Amino acid sequence: MLLRQLAYRLAVSIPVLFGVLTVGFFLMVLVPVDPAVIVAGEAATAERLEQIRREMGLDRPVIEQFIAYLERLAHGDFGRSLLSGNPVLSEIFHTLGPTFELLIASLLITIPIGIILGLLAAKWQGSPLDRAIMTFAVVGMSAPAFMTGLLLMNIVGVGMGLLPVQGRGGPIYTPTGLLHIILPAVTLAMTLIGPIARMTRTSLLDVIRKDFVRTARSKGIGERRVLIAHALRNALIPTVNLIGLQAGFLLGSVVVVETVFAWPGMGRLAVSAIASADAAMAQGAMVFLAVAFVVINLLVDIVCGILDPRARAS
Amino acid sequence: MTQVAATGRPAPSLLSRVVKTTTRDPILLCAVLFLLGVAVSVVFAEWIAPHNPLRTSLRHQAKLPSAQFWLGTDEQGRDILSRIIFGLRITLMTSLSGLVIGIGLGSIIGLVAAYFRRLDMLLMRIIDVILSFPAILIGLGLAGVTGGGNAGIIIALAVATVGPAARIARSAALTVVQMDYIAGARMVGLSDTQILLRYVLLNCLASIIVYATLRFGQLILLAASLSFLGLGVAPPAPELGVMVSQGRALLLTAPHVALMPCAVILLLVLSLNLVGDALRDALDPQMKA
Amino acid sequence: MPQPILSIRDLHVSLRLGGTEHDAVRGVSLNLNKGEVLAIVGESGSGKSLTALSVLGLLPRGIAAISSGEIHFDGKDLAQASNAELDRVRGSGIGIIFQEPLSALNPVMRVGDQIIEGIVRRGEASRKQARKMALETLIGVRISDPERRMKQYPHELSGGMRQRAMIALALVSNPAVLIADEPTTALDVTVQAQILSLLKAQQKSRDLSMIIITHDLGIVAEVADRVAVMYAGEIVEAGEVETILSRPKHPYTLGLLSCLPEFSDGGRRLAVIAGSIPSLTESVSGCVFKTRCPLYMQGPCDARIALTSGPDGHAFRCIRPIGSETPAESEQTRHA
Numbered sequence: 001m002l003l004r005q006l007a008y009r010l011a012v013s014i015p016v017l018f019g020v021l022t023v024g025f026f027l028m029v030l031v032p033v034d035p036a037v038i039v040a041g042e043a044a045t046a047e048r049l050e051q052i053r054r055e056m057g058l059d060r061p062v063i064e065q066f067i068a069y070l071e072r073l074a075h076g077d078f079g080r081s082l083l084s085g086n087p088v089l090s091e092i093f094h095t096l097g098p099t100f101e102l103l104i105a106s107l108l109i110t111i112p113i114g115i116i117l118g119l120l121a122a123k124w125q126g127s128p129l130d131r132a133i134m135t136f137a138v139v140g141m142s143a144p145a146f147m148t149g150l151l152l153m154n155i156v157g158v159g160m161g162l163l164p165v166q167g168r169g170g171p172i173y174t175p176t177g178l179l180h181i182i183l184p185a186v187t188l189a190m191t192l193i194g195p196i197a198r199m200t201r202t203s204l205l206d207v208i209r210k211d212f213v214r215t216a217r218s219k220g221i222g223e224r225r226v227l228i229a230h231a232l233r234n235a236l237i238p239t240v241n242l243i244g245l246q247a248g249f250l251l252g253s254v255v256v257v258e259t260v261f262a263w264p265g266m267g268r269l270a271v272s273a274i275a276s277a278d279a280a281m282a283q284g285a286m287v288f289l290a291v292a293f294v295v296i297n298l299l300v301d302i303v304c305g306i307l308d309p310r311a312r313a314s
Numbered sequence: 315m316t317q318v319a320a321t322g323r324p325a326p327s328l329l330s331r332v333v334k335t336t337t338r339d340p341i342l343l344c345a346v347l348f349l350l351g352v353a354v355s356v357v358f359a360e361w362i363a364p365h366n367p368l369r370t371s372l373r374h375q376a377k378l379p380s381a382q383f384w385l386g387t388d389e390q391g392r393d394i395l396s397r398i399i400f401g402l403r404i405t406l407m408t409s410l411s412g413l414v415i416g417i418g419l420g421s422i423i424g425l426v427a428a429y430f431r432r433l434d435m436l437l438m439r440i441i442d443v444i445l446s447f448p449a450i451l452i453g454l455g456l457a458g459v460t461g462g463g464n465a466g467i468i469i470a471l472a473v474a475t476v477g478p479a480a481r482i483a484r485s486a487a488l489t490v491v492q493m494d495y496i497a498g499a500r501m502v503g504l505s506d507t508q509i510l511l512r513y514v515l516l517n518c519l520a521s522i523i524v525y526a527t528l529r530f531g532q533l534i535l536l537a538a539s540l541s542f543l544g545l546g547v548a549p550p551a552p553e554l555g556v557m558v559s560q561g562r563a564l565l566l567t568a569p570h571v572a573l574m575p576c577a578v579i580l581l582l583v584l585s586l587n588l589v590g591d592a593l594r595d596a597l598d599p600q601m602k603a
Numbered sequence: 604m605p606q607p608i609l610s611i612r613d614l615h616v617s618l619r620l621g622g623t624e625h626d627a628v629r630g631v632s633l634n635l636n637k638g639e640v641l642a643i644v645g646e647s648g649s650g651k652s653l654t655a656l657s658v659l660g661l662l663p664r665g666i667a668a669i670s671s672g673e674i675h676f677d678g679k680d681l682a683q684a685s686n687a688e689l690d691r692v693r694g695s696g697i698g699i700i701f702q703e704p705l706s707a708l709n710p711v712m713r714v715g716d717q718i719i720e721g722i723v724r725r726g727e728a729s730r731k732q733a734r735k736m737a738l739e740t741l742i743g744v745r746i747s748d749p750e751r752r753m754k755q756y757p758h759e760l761s762g763g764m765r766q767r768a769m770i771a772l773a774l775v776s777n778p779a780v781l782i783a784d785e786p787t788t789a790l791d792v793t794v795q796a797q798i799l800s801l802l803k804a805q806q807k808s809r810d811l812s813m814i815i816i817t818h819d820l821g822i823v824a825e826v827a828d829r830v831a832v833m834y835a836g837e838i839v840e841a842g843e844v845e846t847i848l849s850r851p852k853h854p855y856t857l858g859l860l861s862c863l864p865e866f867s868d869g870g871r872r873l874a875v876i877a878g879s880i881p882s883l884t885e886s887v888s889g890c891v892f893k894t895r896c897p898l899y900m901q902g903p904c905d906a907r908i909a910l911t912s913g914p915d916g917h918a919f920r921c922i923r924p925i926g927s928e929t930p931a932e933s934e935q936t937r938h939a
Contacts, residue, residue: 012439016446023455138591142584144535146542146558147576154565211706214661219721219772220693223686230709237711248448248474249532255450256539271543274458282458286451293448308711309756 009301013294020290025069025283078287079280081273088284092266096288099254099265101172105181106188114193115239118200119232125205133197141194145253149187149260157183166262184261191253192246199242204235237308244300251293266292342592345585352582356403365393367400367552376568388557388571389564390550397552398578404553405579408464408546409533412471417526419472420479425514427480428487429506441480449474449536457545467546471533482525486518527590531583538579554579607634608812609658609697609780614672614682616653616662618883625883627667628653629836632910633814635780640806640813642827642844644820644859648880650836651816655782657682659697660689676780694721698773702785704765708757715753718772727776740771743808744801763794767801774805781806783815787822799826820863824848829916832856835880835891838910842917852917852924854896890921898923 060068072079078088121133140148157165163183169176207213208231216230217223243250255267262268270285272278337343355362364384371391379386385394427437452473456466490496491514499508540546541555549556554575561572616628628650635641643651656662657669658681674681677696681689701707709717718740719733728736734753741749744767757765766786773781783802787795803826806813815826823830823844830848831841832855840853851857858876878895881887887894889905896904903922912918 012442012446015443019447020451020455023458138587139580139584142531142535142587143580144538144542144555144576144583146539146555147573147580150558150562150565150572150576154569158566209663211701211703212709214663215701215707215769215772216709216720218659218661218693218699219724220690220695221720221724222690225724230712234709234711245478248450249536251448252450252453252536252539255454256542259543270454271545274454275544277458279458282454286454289451289454290448293451294446297446310710310758 005305006298006301009298010294013290013297016294017287017290020286021070021073021283022066023283023286025066078284081278081281083276083278083281088281091281092269092284092288095264095266095269095285098168098263099258099267099292101181102184102188102258102263102265103250103254105172105185106192109185110189110192110196111243113189114196115200115236117193117197118204118239121197121201122204122208130201134201137194137197139194140190141198143190145187145191145256146260148190149184149257152183152187153260168264184257184263187260188250188253188257192243192250195242195246196239199239200235203238204231207231207235210234233307237304240300240303240307244297244304247293247296247300250296251289255289339592342588345588348581348585349589352402352406352585355399356406359399359403363393363396363399365396367392367397368550369393376564376571378568378570385574386568386570388561389568392552394557394571394574397557398554398575401552401554401557401575402578402582404464404547404551405534405537405555408467409471409530409537411468412537413475413526413530413533415468415472416475417479417522417529420476420481421483421515421518421522423476424480424483424485425487425518428484428491429514434484437480438484441477444473445477445481447473450540453536453540453545457540464547467537467540470540471536474536475529475533478529479522479525482521483518486521487514490514490517524590524594527586527593531586531590534579534583534586605637608637608676609633609635609814610673610675611654611658612673612675614654614657614674615670616650616657616667617670618653618667619665620883623884626670627836627883628657631672631833631836631838633831633838633841635812635814637779637812638810639828640815640826642815642817642823642830643833644817644823644830645833646818646880648835648882649833651833652784654833655699655784655814655816658782659693659699660684660686661699691725694773694778695725695727695776696778697780697782698776698778699782699784700766700769700773700786703789704762704769705757707769708765710757712756713753714755714757714760714768718753718768718775721772722776725776733775737771737775740775741768743774743805744768744771746771762790763797766790766794766798770798770801770805774809774811777809779812781811781813783813785816785818788817788819802826820848820859832859835887837891837920838918839892839921840917840919842913842915842919846915846917850925852919853892853921854898854923854925855892857925858895 076089078092080087081091084091117133117137121130124130153165157163164176164180165183167180169178169180171177172181212234213226213231216226251267254265255271257263258265258268259271266285266288270282270289273282273285369392371387374383374387374391376389377383377387377391383393383395385398388394388397423437423441427434427441449470453467453470456470457463460466496514537546538553538555538558541553542559544556544559547553547556549560557575558572561568561575564571611631611633614628614631615626617624618627619625631650631654633641633643633654643654645651653662653667656667658674658676660681662668669682672682676692679688679692681692684692708714715734715737718737719730722728722733722736723730727733737753738749741752746752746764746767752760752764752768757768760768770786786802787798790798799822802813802815805811806826813826815822817823827844829842830844831838832847832853833839834855840847840851840856847856848860851860855876862875876895881891881894888907890896890899890908893899893904900923908920908922910918910920911924
């Protein structure tokens, strides 16, 4: 039953989230920088620092701090950023939209194009087109996201001056917003296009030889319907599965792309928080990244369940 | 090394098939040669690198490739080629460590899960949890806790690899474990460990090797990305990802500083992917046997 | 004599293996008369399945193709027909069922949808009407709980049920001809008998003309009116079932019969035909069976042998047919 599978996925994610929370907490404890110093300034006196530590609850045993921390989280209090002073939660919410936008935009590019490329390569198997597409795919897979990003930035953005290279220009439905999202979305899309094209090609070539395709043909329903409703429909299942397996990799690429293009998303927030030892912010961002990961996996499971009835009955 | 296929007939030697495929395809040949070249450079870096990778020079900042500096110099006047050679050592050591640990642990877990069916459920649940940790988060978290550095990256890579490796080892082992000759071996009196090592492992080796080669490339990308984000080794260490991130500032004026290490990463991962693909094609019919 | 409903004339099918083309079906000619059941029997590699698949143009693309010959059905030569023209015959004129029902059904489509697909796509009926027809056909093939089965997926059905569903799929448009390619081979023994009796019943009630491909002479005896024996791509003997099974003329046919447990002398080992079918790459000059024939005679058997037809429709491809050999040789054949 699909529901049971989803419930299992959620259940498995709870230890993950808990683990992220724990790591996040210990970030605050083990970090070499003393948060009290950051708040009070380097020149503060020892008493002042002690006072701040008491206020922040830093003088109590670790276990007590951990429990207090979990209680705060339960109330939605993720603390405040050491740098900006703003509540962590609100800063993260501001970054949710941009990251989500970037993910959707890149998936909208990579999935159709990847599948079409795989289709073409399979249809003209062995031809120069097939080899060209497969070469493109394997090279695309081998290039680090930051390389694609920097190259696009240099050549298209600055060299040709066609597109803006930094930051977000507004919501995606505005002209500036659209212009700004193109380069980062394409860069992110490039990381997945290779695997998708390759998997589509392989599984299509595999499926077309299967007996049920022959049965479909024997019913006189027309070659196009045989290819699309029978062959492609089955061939897409491993491809969607692949996207799910690549979710972790995709998340990593999101972080890199956001950093390269100064895209104001969760990934960039997490990295800068870690780099500046802003423990509360780093931990909050990591939790949300983990949640995003779980959500992506759940969505893939649902789509897989829709596509493949055999998967529903595990 | 000959592998005995399920039917008992010795299959054509793995080595001979690999050699045959390689010599037929020129691009594959280049990839293999490139990898060998990289391996040699990394091992003998001290003798091969023309300059000291850490030696800065105000006179030669951001110079284009020349006779003296084959790949040019970076923003602090250091020879890029030498830095790349030593940087490859760091990148490869990190990725390889993560790969070996991850695959080692994962294979053991997968094999045990397939062989001792009672443990299967429990082990696979644990693996599912591990699989639910995206590598980037582990890298971020560890970097935050340890302040960066190689150890964190290695652990992140290993954890990211354990899950898939366990799954692959397990499914390969499952097909073997159900075969009759395993039952035969048990009847003859071989202990579980002996059976595991001698029969099960050997026949799963093919799947594991193919996975390892393809995964190696992905791990290199991951390691480079983590360093690029500043979560790995700190400068002035010549890690490839760090070199790119530092060269970003000069992207417009001296793009080669950032793009040279990028190109090397690309070629390295590309070669690994090509070799991995060829390995998989060569071993596949045997795996299906 | 009325025209046969399906007529295959001098069919050649080439198979591409490892870069070279081979003649896998060589000059096969068959006639299927209305309302009769014709069995094509032979061992693996005899070319019987390829022959069946060529009728509807279902040979695996890029691997096998009709190289010459004619296939006449309903006034058209199917061997020359385009894919679109063949689509008009597939399902509505000629139906086909395959050997392995699990892999022959689309795993992600409901059984009911797969059955009505042909009717709906060809515009023969509305979806609702098609569902009714499918239900009736499923009832006809005696599947349990047919309404539920229609909503289920192939993997939810047992092997026997899947095969019944496939039969329903092939028969729902009331084709005039049904081709059954080893319909019971992949099934349990108990289910085999059920499916076979089902096919017989359907054939009678619908007045179907049927071609059944099998390697099992027992099935031939049970359902077929006429039989053609194929060996290495050629027809070596053909005729009425009763005649062929009781008075075979070709040594191969006799050999096949001798292999049946029923015909062995009690207590002695089962007879086998020594040797194996020549592979596609070996070219055999003259009689294809000569490498395994106990009656082989050097010289006459090395020349190309034509099909000899008797007045009763009994054809055979042998110059030393059973009945013409000496008693000593006959002894030898019987215990080969």
